[in-house]
Amino acid sequence: MKKIKNLLIGTNNKGKLKEIRALLPKYIKTYSTSDFNLKSPRESGKTFADNSIIKSKYFSKKTNLLCLADDSGLEIDILDKAPGIYSARWGGKNLDFKKAIKRVYRELDKKDKDWRNKKIKARFICVLSVSFLSKTIKCVKGKVEGTISNIPKGKNGFGYDPIFIPIGKKFTFGEISPKLKYKSDHRFKAFKKIKKFL
Template sequence: MSKQKNNKLLIGTNNKGKLGEIKALLPKSIKIYSTTEFNLKSPTENGKTFEKNSLIKSKYFSKKSGLMCLADDSGLEIDFLNKKPGIYSARWGGKHGDFSKAIKRVYRELNKKDKNWKKRKIRARFVCALSISYFNKKIACVLGKVEGYISHKPKGKNGFGYDPIFIPLKKKRTFGQMKPSQKYKLDHRYQAFKKIRKFL
């Protein structure tokens, strides 16, 4: 990779929470662009895995903008729900990606499966696929995970998405209760970023 391509990077997401988290991980030497600056809508994510959906986004946004693109596809897998919502994590929030709706649906599904689910430890993980593409060429695609379990009720106002109901292993608080600086060092996005940063 020439230095020319490396000092400009488009973050392929229309999710402000993700944009902020990814920006915070990137080296300051890189000039970062967001999809809103190019007025880009998100492509249809019809892949069956986090990796495929991440690549759909990074290739699409790179072709549209002419810049190298880093895109993320991430979600929550709950073992007791056969790894749902998984790649459909955002879609559980409905058309406008309302995560308070998505969280209510998680609790509804758990109740359907077992009224006494709160007596169990419901294992879950956050998964993040990060990919870098330049036009149609895949430069890298990696996966990061953080294991944990589901909180019996939403706690905390920090973070975004399912953060208020996810407690990482060996911790007592949800991601929603943690300061961003604490969460960044633990979460799935950081785990993926550690693997992909050598390509930047």
């Protein structure tokens, strides 16, 4: 298969854009949705995979470019896997993740007043899809298991990174260096599966 030279990264999330660019081989010229002033489509899917594919097809059709899109989020077991596919929406219209994190803590308090003394199981899930126009070429999933931190820690990363402690680690994704995070998170795991294709 011939090497891909041009690729649109189908996200309006600057944090994701930066991370995906850091993972891609250098010979690929990447474009972002903001290069084309594209707004994101309505994510009406029921799963991460549905929403990832909605985005990669939509952005590809708009630009005629091969598109790699990501749908990812945080699942917390005790909250019946919420926020899940609604992870970004918990941040409201402005994607304010401080607000989203406060909501996570509010929901946990409602479920169990004593949750801070327990290990609250959670995972980050990322589904990457590559589409060209209306054809989906590849769709893969990566996940990383962990627990929820009692308080947000660290200024690195984005989204829910400050409250997620990966299994076997003492620090949140918000506390570790981006380089280290890129080598261990859910996006990297999904990326390893899709890399053969790139």
